[in-house]
Amino acid sequence: MSIVKLSNNGVKNATAFGSISSLGSMVFIKKLTASSSATLSFVDGSSDVVLDNTYKEYLFTFNNIHPSANSKSFQFNMSTDGGSNYNVTKTSTFFYASNGESGSNIGNEVVYWGSGDLAQSTSFQDISKNQNADNDSSISGTLRIFNPSSTTFVKHYISSSSSIYHEGSVNGAFNYYMAGYGNITSAVNAIQFKLNSGNIDAGDICLYGIA
DSSP: EEEEEEEEEEEEEESSSGGGOOOEEEEEEEHHHHHEEEEEETTTTTOOOOOOOOOOOEEEEEEEEEESSSSSSSEEEESSSTTTTOOOOEEEEEEEEEEESSSSSOOOOEOOOOOOOOOSBBBBBBBSSOOOOOOTTTTTEEEEEEOOOOOOSSSEEEEEEEEEEETTTTEEEEEEEEEEEEOOOOOOOEEEEESSOEEEEEEEEEEEEEE
């Protein structure tokens, strides 16, 4: 009997379990740790960073990203010139699900958030918005970049994150979902993360290649 294994690299048929090789493994590449950092940048070929055609998919995990002040947005952008400029043209969509700490102060809803998306813009892309800076608050999540080295197709990306949202004196749990594409056919070889203003007080970002 034929066995079919599904993976992010496609479909593989085999006649026995033992003949199926490991596919879709995560390969750790680089970890950057923030300490009052204005930016955290991953540049291919610099400081052991790999961001080229070695992998068709790259995964960033961000853990307990903590801003230095309230109401800050965590963002990223891409570069095609080795990090000299982070200004790739992007189009995206952005929505969230929310619930306030009191159960009623923040929407308790799922909402398309127009101020979080981009339409053929070179601006930094929001991953989260209005992040709280309390000592027990942070943002964690993932960003996936697909085939950044392609010189044929646009550069798709998807992010999902969990954050402590801050608005006035009200705090709440927000789940952010964002997806889009860099509308270029040049190879992307650097990714930069930052806040819309101020420094990243603490937290780390890890880069993995998906084999």
